[in-house]
Amino acid sequence: MHTKRIFSATTTLALTLAVAACSDPSTNSGQTGSASQSNSATSAAHTSYDVTSIPTVEEIAALVPEEIKARGTLRNGASTGYAPAEYMASDGQTPIGYDIDINRALAKVMGLTDATTKHAEFPTIIPALGTKFDVGLSSFTITAEREQQVNMVSYLNVGSAWGVAAGNPKSFDPSNPCGATIAVQTGTAQETYAATLSQECTAAGKAQITIMPHDMQTDIATKLIGGQYDATLADSTVIGYTGAQSAGKIEQLGDTFESAPQGVAVSKDDEKLTTAVQAALQYLMDNGYLSDILASYGAQDAALSTADINPAAK
Structure with missing residues (x-):
């Protein structure tokens, strides 16, 4: 079940790595990570997982819709300002990260010849599924609200952390946190959670939280270090990875809290693709590929062992 990993060091990340978060800190989903777990990413180099050894599984390939088979490409949409899940290489044009590698691995299992990831602002990805994109691998927390819009197939469990x-x-x-200035990513569950905290502050007669949303989050790290923000709220994997790349200038404050599952988003109108994605993810889990991909980014403890369709509704 252990799979071979081949890594290639291609770039050193800038200090302006994204620290946006997409997990929901208000949802207690069981397993909770730890601060030491989330800080396990230590390499400043991009480590890309070699998917060439992952086989095509014919019974899973048979589930893929004919239009995608004919195209031969699995098209992913991701907001590429969120290391280590999805971000841009030093050329500013090439998406990299574990979600990009997982998309490539899914394509291999499905018997497709190619997998692409295109940048899109986070709130625009779900509306584009089924037209511009086949899947959304962009650290989407699974919520009942999102399951009303799209099908969600679980693959990770990620907690939140303060940076x-x-x-x-x-x-x-x-x-x-009342009266503090906190940076978040636009359209995420963390932005909603920060707003809820702020409402609780004002209801208690305290100062509201100043929430600073960013579309890409590419400038949060420098502004945090420069003293413009008091803190940022993000996925624990993001805080740990960004801290490692900042040479210790950013650190996690306190423990990781309130883990929540993340999922691959697929159009509600494409049940066949949803089934294929679920089967392919389960294959990657069962054969150790998912954990190996995540391990190259220090996030192996986030892997789930079961790929469920719309688990929030169960």
Whole structure:
């Protein structure tokens, strides 16, 4: 079940790595990660997983819709400002990250000759499924609301974490965020959670939270280090990875909390593709490929063992 990994170091990340988050800190889904787990990404180089050894599984390939078979390409949409899941290489044009590698692995299992990932702003990905994109691998937290829009196939379980400049110079207190300035990614569950926290602050007669949303999050790291923000709220994998790339100038504050499952988004109108994605993900899980892909980004502990369709509705 262990699979061979071949890595290629191709780029060193800039300090402006994205620290946006897409997991829902208000949803307790069981397994909770730890701070040490989320900080396990230590390499500054892009490590790309070689999917050439992953075989085509004929019974899974038979599930793929004819239009996609004829095209030969699995088209993914991702907001590429979210390392280590999806971000841009040093050329500013090539999407890289574990979600990009997972998309390529899915295409291999499905017998497709190619897999592409195109950048899209996070809120625009779901509306484009079934037309511009076949799948959305962009760290989507699985929620009942999203399951009303698209089919979600689970593959990861990721917690949330607070990130601050080294030494916490703003003395940010996660237990009392009222009055703080917090950076988040636009359209994510974390933005919603920050708004809920702010409402709780004002209801208690305290100062509201100043929420700073960003479409790409490419400037959060420098602004956090520069003292413009008190903290950022992000997936634990993002905080850990960004901290590693910032040479210790950004650190996680407190433990990872409230894990939630993430899923591959597929159009509600494409049940056949949904079934193919579920089967291919389960194959990657069962044969160790998913854990190996995530391990090249220090995120192997996030892998799920069961690919479920729309688990929030169960």
